[in-house]
Amino acid sequence: MRHHDLIVLGAGSGNSVIDDSFSGSDVAIVTEGPFGGTCLNYGCIPSKMLAHTAEVADEVRGAGTFDLDAELRGVHWRKIRDRVFGRVDDQRDSGEQGRRDSDFITVYTGQARFTGPRSLRIEGAAGPIDVEADQVVIAAGARPVVPPPVEKSGLPYDTSETVMRIDEPPHHLAVLGGGYIAAELAQVFAALGSEITIVEQADRLLGPQDEAIADAFTRLAGERFTLRLGRELTRLEGEPGALRLVLDDGSVVTADRLLVASGRVPNGDRLDLPAAGIDTHDDGRIRVDAHQRTTVDGVFALGDVCTPVQLKHVANREAEVVQHNLRHPADLRSADHDVVPAAVFTRPQIATVGKTEQSCRNEGIDYVVGTRRYADVAYGWALEDDTGFCKVIAERGSGRLLGAHIMGPQAPSLIQPLVLAMTLGIDAPTLASAPYWIHPALTEVVENALRDLTR
Structure with missing residues (x-):
């Protein structure tokens, strides 16, 4: 049985755990899918490249709103697809080659299953390989649910x-x-x-x-x-x-x-976790503590296989935490999931963070709401936008921000001041009045929603 100091299962966010600080160790990456994981190959990155292309097409079609005579004369799908995946696939291949060229990393391609607490069998094209390690990181991701x-x-x-x-x-x-x-x-x-x-x-x-x-x-x-x-x-x-x-x-x-x-389902069910003694939640997610440690000593997990929030930026944060904790067991860090923003890159764009109004009602929270439409601010006029809005929710009395929800152009960028305020404990009145807000930038829709809330 081949022994490694560290084995990482998954080549998405798990791959980012390994940096030059591990160069004195014997590290292995085991992956069944392509390097870069879901985000690079068929998730965040290609979908947003396509979403922006779609947005450009819609802008051309809607040019008449701005008294412009423009026409979309054709859509060259294969060129679009090849432009997107030409870049994506190059990143995937170069990332994998870099790992294979490393003098301290071994790459195994195949399906891994646990045979013990920190031992695995890898079923690949060349036949089964048995490996073990002092430490294991499970970053095996998730897959689409098929009804x-x-x-x-x-x-x-x-x-x-x-x-x-x-x-x-x-x-x-x-x-x-x-x-x-x-x-x-x-x-x-x-x-x-x-x-x-x-x-x-x-x-x-x-x-x-x-x-x-x-x-x-x-x-x-x-x-x-x-x-x-x-x-x-x-x-x-x-x-x-x-x-x-x-x-x-x-x-x-x-x-x-x-x-x-x-929907998507965690891939833990493909790893024979019971053979390692690794516990899972009822929905199949691997159980981890605040430091991303599983129920087996020396085994960590991160990303969609364990997190309650299946987002790439969450997996990346958890990878940073695991990276530190592998190297510094006496100084453990934790991943905070209290303030996690998310976005939907559709038309119109959507961004959200924190509690919804319905969750505040269900939890019996005494709250107030502030709302401002894009059409109420100058740059909203420039956009001729009559559907977008910003909604902020705060605790009555204290002004503590509980949640924010934006629908409209640039929503994923506009949400960020609110994410920052919630993370750092800046209340709504302070955020509304202390900083300058550029006029006539679209950020005024956030400022005015905050002012509406404080009134």
């Missing part, structure tokens, strides 16, 4: 891991699910010419968002897509290129392509 009616049908379908690399955009794309992945990819293909039908079990899209955001986005999405809300897929029929989605009310959605975007 039984789709899986059992035997018919082709796409997930976020495949749909961005297809050869031609579909004429009619059916999207199963109403979360952020569904919203982003529906927007991409709609802007590039596809007809979109979204099938979602809930009564509105982006259900976990603040109710004001979810309601407004659902209304706007309904103007662009066909929405089948409150409906469940019971059967997938037809043939490749001519699919029939039979819903629970007996209605049928026909499409030439199906995108399954109904």
Whole structure:
């Protein structure tokens, strides 16, 4: 059995744990998928490159709003796709080659399963390899959930891991699910010419968002897509290129392509965790303490395989914590998940941090709300935006910021002052009045929402 000082399972955020401070150690990376993980290969990065391309296409189509005579004369999908993935794949390949060229890192390609607390069997193309280590980091990520009616049908379908690399955009794309992945990819293909039908079990899209955001986005999405809300897929029929989605009310959605975007499941179930004695939550996430340590001594976990917040910036923060804790066991750090922002790069863009208004009600919190529309500030006029808004929530009396929710252009950037304030404990009145806010920048929508709240 080959012995290493450290084994990292996963080449996404887990790969960033290893820096030059480990150069005196014998390190191994085990990966079944490509280097860079979900984010680089079929997640955050390519989807946002495509989302921006879609935004440009929509801006051209909407140029008449600004009294400009412009026309979108064509969409060259294969060129778009190849531009995006040419860059992504180069980063993936160079990252892997750099690790393989290292004099202190061994790269194993294959599926790893635990055979003991810190021992594993790797099933690769060259046959099984048994390895062990003094320390192990589990960063095996997550994968798309595929509902039984789709899986059992035997018919082709796409997930976020495949749909961005297809050869031609579909004429009619059916999207199963109403979360952020569904919203982003529906927007991409709609802007590039596809007809979109979204099938979602809930009564509105982006259900976990603040109710004001979810309601407004659902209304706007309904103007662009066909929405089948409150409906469940019971059967997938037809043939490749001519699919029939039979819903629970007996209605049928026909499409030439199906995108399954109904959630993601941690990959811990593929690692034979019981053989190592590693405990999991009921939803399959690996149990970790505040320092990212599992229930087995010397074994850490980070990212989607364990975190309650499946976001790349969370995985990156946890990787920093694990990196430090591996090297400094007497000075452990922890990852704080109290103030975690998130964004949806659809049209309109959405950003959120902290509590929603419905969660404040459910928890019995005495709160106040401040709201300001993009149309109420000068740069909102420049954008001719009549749907965007900023909503902030604070504790009554103290002014402590509890949450913020923005829908509209630049939302992921506009949320950041509010994230900073919540992280550093700056209350709403102080944030509204102490710093200068540039006029007439779009940040005034945040300032004025804060002032509305403090009134």
